[in-house]
Structure formats: structure tokens, C-alpha cells
Amino acid sequence: MVIIAIIVAFLLDVQWIERLLLISSMVLIAIVELLNSAIEAVVYRICTELHELSAKAKDIGSAAVFIAICLAIFIWSVVIGNHYFVS
Numbered sequence: 001m002v003i004i005a006i007i008v009a010f011l012l013d014v015q016w017i018e019r020l021l022l023i024s025s026m027v028l029i030a031i032v033e034l035l036n037s038a039i040e041a042v043v044y045r046i047c048t049e050l051h052e053l054s055a056k057a058k059d060i061g062s063a064a065v066f067i068a069i070c071l072a073i074f075i076w077s078v079v080i081g082n083h084y085f086v087s
């Protein structure tokens with residue numbers, strides 16, 4: 001999905017700073033998702049039983065991914081909305 005969005009960002013007729021924002025928001029999602037996967041791998045490696053702090057760490061990692069996705073949706077909405085729907 002991230003790669004497709006980056007390709008779409010290059011195909012859109014927007015200014016370079018807007019394109020940079022679009023691409024950066026997608027790269028941020030990929031980075032946060034990788035960090036979340038690393039946290040989950042460490043949690044599973046250290047402890048096979050469910051622990052309160054392990055669950056909290058996984059929840060916080062998932063929340064970070066959700067926030068990054070919300071930010072990307074906002075950025076894409078503003079850029080596309082201003083460029084294609086505002087006169």
C-alpha cells in the first residue's frame with residue numbers, strides 16, 4: 001500500500017512540497033509499522049505468557065501505527081482537497 005501511494009504521489013499534479021508531504025506521510029507509516037513489529041517480536045521473544053506490560057507495549061505500538069495512518073489520511077485529504085476541490 002505504501003509503495004502504491006508513493007507512486008500515486010508522483011503521478012499527481014501537485015507542487016514539490018505537497019508531493020514531499022504525501023511521500024513523507026507514507027514513509028512515516030512504514031517506519032512506525034516496522035517499529036511496532038520490532039516491539040511485538042521482542043515481546044514474543046522475552047515472554048511466552050501474557051503479561052500486563054507486554055500487552056501495554058503492544059497496544060502502544062498499535063496506537064502509534066493508528067496515529068501515523070490518521071496523520072497520513074489528514075495530509076492526503078488536505079493536499080488533494082486543496083488541489084482538486086477548492087477553486
